[in-house]
Amino acid sequence: MRFIICEDYEGMSKAAADILAAEVLLKPNCILGLATGSTPIGMYQEIAEKKLDLSHVTTFNLDEYYPIKSSNEESYHYFMQENFFSKVNVKKENIHMLDGEAEDPQQECDDYERLINKHGRIDLQVLGIGHNGHIGFNEPNSFFRAQTHISNLTQRTIEANSRFFERIEDMPTKSLTMGVGSIMNSKTIVLLASGKEKAAVIKELQKNKVDPQIPATILTVHRDVIVIVDKEAASLL
Ligand code: PGA
Numbered sequence: 047m048r049f050i051i052c053e054d055y056e057g058m059s060k061a062a063a064d065i066l067a068a069e070v071l072l073k074p075n076c077i078l079g080l081a082t083g084s085t086p087i088g089m090y091q092e093i094a095e096k097k098l099d100l101s102h103v104t105t106f107n108l109d110e111y112y113p114i115k116s117s118n119e120e121s122y123h124y125f126m127q128e129n130f131f132s133k134v135n136v137k138k139e140n141i142h143m144l145d146g147e148a149e150d151p152q153q154e155c156d157d158y159e160r161l162i163n164k165h166g167r168i169d170l171q172v173l174g175i176g177h178n179g180h181i182g183f184n185e186p187n188s189f190f191r192a193q194t195h196i197s198n199l200t201q202r203t204i205e206a207n208s209r210f211f212e213r214i215e216d217m218p219t220k221s222l223t224m225g226v227g228s229i230m231n232s233k234t235i236v237l238l239a240s241g242k243e244k245a246a247v248i249k250e251l252q253k254n255k256v257d258p259q260i261p262a263t264i265l266t267v268h269r270d271v272i273v274i275v276d277k278e279a280a281s282l283l
Pocket of ligand 1: 082083084085086174175176177180181182
């Protein structure tokens with residue numbers, strides 16, 4: 047695990063965008079794993095400004111709330127469209143996201159897992175990190191869930207993410223998420239964190255102790271993880 051400490055949010059976003067751009071330039075038909083949340087927004091902006099040709103790229107998003115309509119402004123479908131896909135030339139047919147409107151969510155998870163495996167390994171997976179150490183919506187647990195699954199959101203995640211919803215009751219309490227196995231199977235992982243409220247969980251990554259109660263700690267045994275943080279998130283390192 048390598049740590050890159052940047053001056054601020056903008057520096058973190060630029061560093062992440064550069065790594066992603068390099069991947070696309072070296073392998074135009076690469077498979078990218080994409081994340082949502084407030085942290086990667088700057089990275090998406092930077093990538094859009096680079097005017098890269100992403101027409102051969104395939105993308106898989108990590109997760110989606112469940113249930114949620116893709117037209118809901120808080121859905122991750124909406125987020126990705128607004129912050130990234132509307133600004134770049136990834137082909138619609140190459141974009142893969144879990145469906146928050148699926149009638150049979152378990153089937154949706156199984157189909158998504160099969161689809162990822164059919165494409166092979168994700169070349170570069172972008173991750174944010176929750177205060178509780180979640181990656182995707184792999185919440186603290188007594189064991190790691192390898193496959194794409196339905197996840198019950200913890201109270202802490204509901205409280206953290208409800209800031210985007212008008213009322214806390216509007217926030218879905220479940221999600222569909224790629225599992226830890228699919229994330230760990232990625233060739234390279236770039237984890238982003240910004241702000242002092244992430245400092246404690248970033249420090250956990252430095253301890254090299256794998257603990258499913260802090261799901262991101264599994265990344266310490268991956269061969270190629272780059273943690274890009276701003277100074278505040280790095281303040282306890
Ligand atoms: P955030 O979310 O980027 O909005 O802090 C990160 C996450 O929960 O994975």
